[in-house]
Amino acid sequence: MEQAGIAHAVIAPSDEFVTVYNEQGNRQILELTRRYSEKLSGLAAANPWYGKKALEQLEAYLAEGLKGIYLHPQRQGFLLTEKIVHPLIEVCDKYGAVVYCHTGTPVCSMPFQLANLARTFPQVKFIMGHAAWSDFSGYDVFPAAQQADNIFVEMSCGGKGLARRLIDELTPERLLFGSGYPRSNAQVEINKLKSLNLSGEIENKIFCENALKLWNIEL
Amino acid sequence: MKIIDCHTHFPGKVLGAEPRPITQIRAEFERAGLCGAWIFTVDGLRKEPAKNNDILAENTRNHRDFFVPFCTVNPHDGADEAVKELDRAKRQLDMKGLKLHPWLQAFSLTHPAVLPILQKAGELGMPVIFHDGTPPYSSPLQIAAAAEKCPQTTIILGHAGLDYLYNDAIIACNRLPNVYLCGCAVSSEYLKKIIESCDINRIIYGSDGGFAEGIIEHAIDRYVQLGLDEAVRQKIFYDNPQKLLPTRYKNG
Numbered sequence A: 001m002e003q004a005g006i007a008h009a010v011i012a013p014s015d016e017f018v019t020v021y022n023e024q025g026n027r028q029i030l031e032l033t034r035r036y037s038e039k040l041s042g043l044a045a046a047n048p049w050y051g052k053k054a055l056e057q058l059e060a061y062l063a064e065g066l067k068g069i070y071l072h073p074q075r076q077g078f079l080l081t082e083k084i085v086h087p088l089i090e091v092c093d094k095y096g097a098v099v100y101c102h103t104g105t106p107v108c109s110m111p112f113q114l115a116n117l118a119r120t121f122p123q124v125k126f127i128m129g130h131a132a133w134s135d136f137s138g139y140d141v142f143p144a145a146q147q148a149d150n151i152f153v154e155m156s157c158g159g160k161g162l163a164r165r166l167i168d169e170l171t172p173e174r175l176l177f178g179s180g181y182p183r184s185n186a187q188v189e190i191n192k193l194k195s196l197n198l199s200g201e202i203e204n205k206i207f208c209e210n211a212l213k214l215w216n217i218e219l
Numbered sequence B: 001m002k003i004i005d006c007h008t009h010f011p012g013k014v015l016g017a018e019p020r021p022i023t024q025i026r027a028e029f030e031r032a033g034l035c036g037a038w039i040f041t042v043d044g045l046r047k048e049p050a051k052n053n054d055i056l057a058e059n060t061r062n063h064r065d066f067f068v069p070f071c072t073v074n075p076h077d078g079a080d081e082a083v084k085e086l087d088r089a090k091r092q093l094d095m096k097g098l099k100l101h102p103w104l105q106a107f108s109l110t111h112p113a114v115l116p117i118l119q120k121a122g123e124l125g126m127p128v129i130f131h132d133g134t135p136p137y138s139s140p141l142q143i144a145a146a147a148e149k150c151p152q153t154t155i156i157l158g159h160a161g162l163d164y165l166y167n168d169a170i171i172a173c174n175r176l177p178n179v180y181l182c183g184c185a186v187s188s189e190y191l192k193k194i195i196e197s198c199d200i201n202r203i204i205y206g207s208d209g210g211f212a213e214g215i216i217e218h219a220i221d222r223y224v225q226l227g228l229d230e231a232v233r234q235k236i237f238y239d240n241p242q243k244l245l246p247t248r249y250k251n252g
Helices: A022-035 A052-064 A083-095 A111-120 A141-147 A160-170 A186-194 A200-215 B022-031 B049-063 B079-091 B114-124 B140-149 B166-175 B188-197 B215-224 B230-244
Strands: A009-011 A040-042 A068-071 A098-102 A126-129 A151-154 B004-010 B036-041 B067-071 B097-100 B128-130 B155-157 B179-182
Touching (some): A022 A040, A022 A052, A052 A083, A068 A083, A083 A098, A111 A126, A111 A141, A111 A151, A126 A141, A160 A186, A160 B215, A186 A200, A186 B215, B004 B230, B022 B049, B036 B097, B049 B067, B049 B079, B067 B079, B079 B114, B140 B155, B140 B166, B155 B166, B166 B179, B166 B188, B188 B215, B215 B230
Parallel strands (some): A009 A040, A068 A098, A126 A151, B004 B036, B067 B097, B097 B128, B128 B155, B155 B179
16 A cells, blocks of 8 residues: 555455455454554445344444445345345445445446445445446446436546546546455556546545545545 | 557447557557557457458558457358358458457357357467457356367457456366467456466467557556566567467567
């Protein structure tokens, strides 16, 4: 992070901590965000298939200060259009927490599915992770994001042309820089956006301002 | 560092590309640091493959010291016609490889014309590069199943699984010696896993360049930031493509 010049990062559990061992993953994320509070904020994982336990898990960690939920329908085994995820969104609503969702993987994690969820919960803010990279990116991301203005788009992993289109067509206010780590690489993602020669104002929104506002982070 | 880009497009009227004269495209590619590029038709994937093969051949005719043109054929035209066009593209147009895009061209790998086309490509010494990584028509293992039946044909997964299916691409590459991986549009850390897991002699670099300016630099950066050994980079960027399609590049 420091090497790439990143002042603050929002981190989420991965792998088995997203799917099965939510408690261990969330505990680790919380500890890290407390130990490095100036540099890290965190998201909790709660697999909806755990039912009531998942709700308790999410509520406990949001109460402790994590900023939202990290959903990964492909890994966790549900469709974004299934109602099984609704109670978790309701908990996020109660805490004013943000829903970050991995997107781009058919058949469970596609842009219009997220848009449907976002329209069902218009008062909750959603993030379309990785701008649904790969082959949805040039297409469904745009009409899906236009269906629901409570969707923000995180820009990691996709190409430079996609980044340009997102800025031009969705407005910079709805976009978030992401390193995509450990899938992509922070320096690659920074270089991608820097090479677009954006104005200072737009850069500041995408790299910083939008995220601070969305997650209520103070640097 | 000499770089051959094994996955570029001659921009046409589809997929939001910006059509530009070939001289301009070459200048852009050279500015981005390439010494050569394998280039594919885009419009030909949608319609009239023969006509678009002619267009690409004509455009690259005076640039064979930089561009290596690939033709396309459509399995829906039937095995006879597709094989005939492949033969024509090789013998009359001197096109060097075949590009297939099962998603855009809307064919399944189980289409009866696919194996005859792949076998013919092998006979003609034309590597076949596939779009891959996109279900339901373009998964690495679907392509691998066809590759297994044509062991004399070089089959390249043009996107090495395109992120979500990179693991399947690794399996295909490790199982079949005629399968190569082109890491085009793959995220950096997945690229690293591919490079660590597969025969380094069967990995090549590609960018999707040609659709718009600036794509190539970003694609190169995905490798550069991984801090690979010089010897590894040399194979991916230059030696491996040269072994597949030896070419006398002006600057390479």
